[in-house]
Amino acid sequence: MAKSLCYCFAFILAICGNALAQFGPVETPSAKLTDGTTFETGFTLQVSGQASGIAATFPVPANWDDQQAELVHQEIHPSSANLRFVNLDGTRQARVEIPRLSAGDTAKVLLRFRVARQAVSPPSEPQQLTLPASKDLDRDQRKYLLPSPFIESRDTKITGAANSLAMPNATPWEQVKAYYDFVHQNVKYENGPMKGAVTALDEGRGDCEEMTTLFVALCRAGEVPARTVWVPGHCYPEFLTKSNDGSDRWVAVEMTGNWPFGQSPEKRPILQKGDNFRIQGSRTPQHYVKQELAIRDYKGNSPPVVTWLPAPGKEPPRANMD
Known part of the structure; x- marks a missing residue:
């Protein structure tokens, strides 16, 4: 027995x-x-x-x-x-x-x-979007400027990369797109275990999780509120902006594939928003x-x-x- x-x-x-x-x-x-x-x-x-x-x-x-x-x-x-x-x-x-x-x-x-x-659609007038001032963020929004697990936005490697991408005369849309382009240029898509933003930057490879964490980390290091969105089998980031009428507007970004900045065919159910x-x-x-x-x-x-x-x-x- x-x-x-x-x-x-x-x-x-x-x-x-x-x-x-x-x-x-x-x-x-x-x-x-x-x-x-x-x-x-x-x-x-x-x-x-x-x-x-x-x-x-x-x-x-x-x-x-x-x-x-x-x-x-x-x-x-x-x-x-x-x-x-x-x-x-x-x-x-x-x-x-x-x-x-x-x-x-x-x-x-x-x-x-x-x-x-x-599916995510790009803003109709992206160049008119502005970024919310830190002092105007409520408590829940303010946390999207802070480090979180696997999103080491205050690590010197992340802040250094964000500073190197700073464009003083750019619109917020152009500045955030620079972070997006940087991730695509420096991280090759490759499935694997969760590693986080700093490791993705060091190794130059990762899947949707690494590409998302690095993008979110760069945004936060650049004083742009950003967070992770989770759907079954996938995740992607979104960042917070202000529209012409002063209302808050989250803009979603697809990090995998060659989808245009601010656009994605994603229709799977949203299970989570956030990363802390x-x-x-x-x-x-x-x-x-x-x-x-x-x-x-x-x-x-x-x-x-x-x-x-x-x-x-x-x-x-x-x-x-x-």
């Missing part, structure tokens, strides 16, 4: 998926929920032995100025499972607690959302809200099997994405 494995410590399974409050509009056509698509997220958990104290967390779509999201269906098993939603610095997180599973049980949580969003999250149970800020599952006590002859939906992976946007 196979000896039962007894885990009396927290068994944690964390898989990085690669991405409710919006601080100013993004320049895109208004999203209509009737034109939306179906997005499913959740997980299944199979156990070979008794498991207790199961807790799972994962990001879910929320409403933004450039997106509308509605939960239209849910499947939760066992019936003892408890589902609730919390807000984490502008990101909506699902939290599931399951008191107990018996040997051979399978838990399932499936959430189906109707999500409508539009305080997560329950973590002592340090996190770059993004991960898919995580923890089991307080597990007894079985094989490890538990967790399957996430959507599956982790990286996929840059394609033309005509649906």
